[in-house]
Amino acid sequence: MTWSYGYFTDLNYIHGYNRDMNPAMLRLACLCQAIQPQLSEEPTYLELGFGQGLSINIHAAGSAGSYWGTDFNPAQTVEARKLGLASGANLRLFDDSFEELASRNDLPDFDVIALHGIWSWISEANQKVITDIIRRKLRPGGIVYVSYNCLPGWAPVIPIRALMSLYKEFGEARMSGPLGMIEGALQFSGEVARAGSIYFQENPIAGLHLEQLMKQERAYLAHEYLNADWHLGHFSDMARSLGDAKLTFVGSARLLDGMDTLQLTDEGRKLVSQIGHPIMRETVRDYLLNRRFRSDIFVKGARKMSGSEHRDAWHSLAFVLSTPLADIPKKIPLGRGEVELPADKYDPILEALSDDKYRPKGVDELLKHPKLRGFKPQDVVEALMVLTGAGFTAPAQEPSKKVLEQCKALNGHILDRARVSLDLHHMASPVTGGGISLPHIAQLFVLAMRDGKTGPDALANHVWELLDGISERLVKDGERIESKDESLKELRGSAVKFLKFGRPLLEALQIIESADISGSPFEAYQ
Structure with a gap:
C-alpha cells in the first residue's frame, strides 16, 4: 500500500470553507441545545484532514487560540502553510497520517477536534485511530465536530459510486490524466444509463443525481467518489462509535437541521415528539428528510444549562449581518423544499441589524430597538437562530x-x-x-x-x-x-x-x- 492508503491524491481538494467549524458557531450550536459550551476565547483546536487549509487558517486568524491540524497530502499541507505564514496566526500544520499524529508526544489536550467529510472516505482502521485520538486528547467539556455521508439519503445512488469506482480500477482511460479519468467515469456511467438500464429506469433519482454530478467540480468528485474506502452508515453508527470515547450527541452544527418547525410536516413533528430516546429520534428525523449528509456536534461531558443560565447566555451575545441586506432572499431552501420567512417576523430584525452601518448589536440592544417593539425575547432569539442558520447573520466578537x-x-x-x-x-x-x-x-x-x-x-x-x-x-x-x-x-x-x-x-x-x-x-x- 502506498502512502496515500487508497485515498485519491492525484487531484488536490477544492478550496472550500466551512463556517460550521468556526468556534463561535460551535458555541452557538451548543447554546441552541441549552448545552453549556465549554469553549474559551482562546481555544486549542485540532482539525483532522484540513484539505487546502482555508477553514483552519481563517479560524486561526480570527482567534487568539492555538490551531493544530494534519492532512497527509503534502501538496495540500504546503498550500495551507502558505496561508498560515501570511497571517502569522498560531498554527502547527503537518502532513502526518492519523496514525502518525496519534503517536506524536507533543500534542496538547484539545478544546475542539473537528473533521469535515473525512470520516466517510477513510478505512475502518483509521476511524478507530481517530476515535482513539478523541478519547485521549479531547478535554472534558470539549467539542467534536464531525460531518459525514449518511443513510438513508445515499441508499438509492450507491451503485453510481460503485460504477465510477470500478471504472477507475478497470476501465480504459479515454483521456489522459486524473481529470480525464473522472470525465471517463462520468461518461461511462451516462452510457450505462442510456443503454436501457433498468436500475436507472426504476430509480429516477439516480438519473437526476448523475445529471447533478456532471455539473460539479471534478476535484470534489474525485475525493467523494474515487477513494478506495467509502463508508456509509446511519447516525446511530456514528453515535455508537463516539460513545466509546465518552462523547454525548448534542445536536447539528447546521442550526436549521434541528428546527423541526421548519423542517418537518405536522405529522412528522407529532411522530418525533413521541420518541423518547435521542438516538432513535434523530434517526427518524433522517428518514423523514431522507438525509444524506450530517454535521454533528458531540461533547465530552455535556452539561445542560438551567433556564436562567440559558437566557443570560443568549442575552450576552451580539450579532452582525454577514450578507448585505439587499441580497437576503425571502425564502430559504430546506429538506422539504423552500420555506418563506414571514416578513413581519424577520424583516424588522434584519433592518435593525442593518442600522448604523451594519454595526454589531447585542441581543439586549435588539430587544430595545424601536423596530422590535412588541417582540418577545423568545421571538428575537428564534429569529436569530434561523437567520444565522441560513447564513445571513453571525455571532459577533470584539476582536483583539x-x-x-x-x-x-x-x-x-x-x-x-x-x-x-x-x-x-x-x-x-x-x-x-x-x-x-x-x-x-x-x-x-x-x-x-x-x-x-x-x-x-x-x-x-x-x-x-x-x-x-x-x-x-x-x-x-x-x-x-x-x-x-x-x-x-x-x-x-x-x-x-x-x-x-x-x-x-x-x-x-x-x-x-x-x-x-x-x-x-x-x-x-x-
Whole structure:
C-alpha cells in the first residue's frame, strides 16, 4: 500500500470553507441545545484532514487560540502553510497520517477536534485511530465536530459510486490524466444509463443525481467518489462509535437541521415528539428528510444549562449581518423544499441589524430597538437562530489587536492572490472570527479600492485591466463576454451595487477599513 492508503491524491481538494467549524458557531450550536459550551476565547483546536487549509487558517486568524491540524497530502499541507505564514496566526500544520499524529508526544489536550467529510472516505482502521485520538486528547467539556455521508439519503445512488469506482480500477482511460479519468467515469456511467438500464429506469433519482454530478467540480468528485474506502452508515453508527470515547450527541452544527418547525410536516413533528430516546429520534428525523449528509456536534461531558443560565447566555451575545441586506432572499431552501420567512417576523430584525452601518448589536440592544417593539425575547432569539442558520447573520466578537492584525494580513494575501487566481472565495472577518463569502469580482473591487480607486467607473476600469492581464473574461448567461465595452458596462453595474451594499457590510465586518468609523464598531454595544 502506498502512502496515500487508497485515498485519491492525484487531484488536490477544492478550496472550500466551512463556517460550521468556526468556534463561535460551535458555541452557538451548543447554546441552541441549552448545552453549556465549554469553549474559551482562546481555544486549542485540532482539525483532522484540513484539505487546502482555508477553514483552519481563517479560524486561526480570527482567534487568539492555538490551531493544530494534519492532512497527509503534502501538496495540500504546503498550500495551507502558505496561508498560515501570511497571517502569522498560531498554527502547527503537518502532513502526518492519523496514525502518525496519534503517536506524536507533543500534542496538547484539545478544546475542539473537528473533521469535515473525512470520516466517510477513510478505512475502518483509521476511524478507530481517530476515535482513539478523541478519547485521549479531547478535554472534558470539549467539542467534536464531525460531518459525514449518511443513510438513508445515499441508499438509492450507491451503485453510481460503485460504477465510477470500478471504472477507475478497470476501465480504459479515454483521456489522459486524473481529470480525464473522472470525465471517463462520468461518461461511462451516462452510457450505462442510456443503454436501457433498468436500475436507472426504476430509480429516477439516480438519473437526476448523475445529471447533478456532471455539473460539479471534478476535484470534489474525485475525493467523494474515487477513494478506495467509502463508508456509509446511519447516525446511530456514528453515535455508537463516539460513545466509546465518552462523547454525548448534542445536536447539528447546521442550526436549521434541528428546527423541526421548519423542517418537518405536522405529522412528522407529532411522530418525533413521541420518541423518547435521542438516538432513535434523530434517526427518524433522517428518514423523514431522507438525509444524506450530517454535521454533528458531540461533547465530552455535556452539561445542560438551567433556564436562567440559558437566557443570560443568549442575552450576552451580539450579532452582525454577514450578507448585505439587499441580497437576503425571502425564502430559504430546506429538506422539504423552500420555506418563506414571514416578513413581519424577520424583516424588522434584519433592518435593525442593518442600522448604523451594519454595526454589531447585542441581543439586549435588539430587544430595545424601536423596530422590535412588541417582540418577545423568545421571538428575537428564534429569529436569530434561523437567520444565522441560513447564513445571513453571525455571532459577533470584539476582536483583539492580535486578531485584527492576523485577519488583515491573511486578507491581504488573499487579495494579492486574487490578481492571478480564482480559487479562494472567502475572506476573514475579525468580527465573526470566521470567513465571509466574497466572489472574485468583489475581491477585485476591494483590490481596486486598496490601490486608491474610488467610484464605479474607476473600480470597473481597474478590474477590467486586472482581468484582461490574466486573459480572464466575465460570464453572463453562460457566455463569455469578449467585448471591452460590454465588460465595462457589466463591471460598472456590479461596482455600483458593491459600493452601495457590499462595502458598508465589509467595513462593519472589518474586512476592509473605513475612514468613517473611528474606534471599535462595538462601542455603542458596550
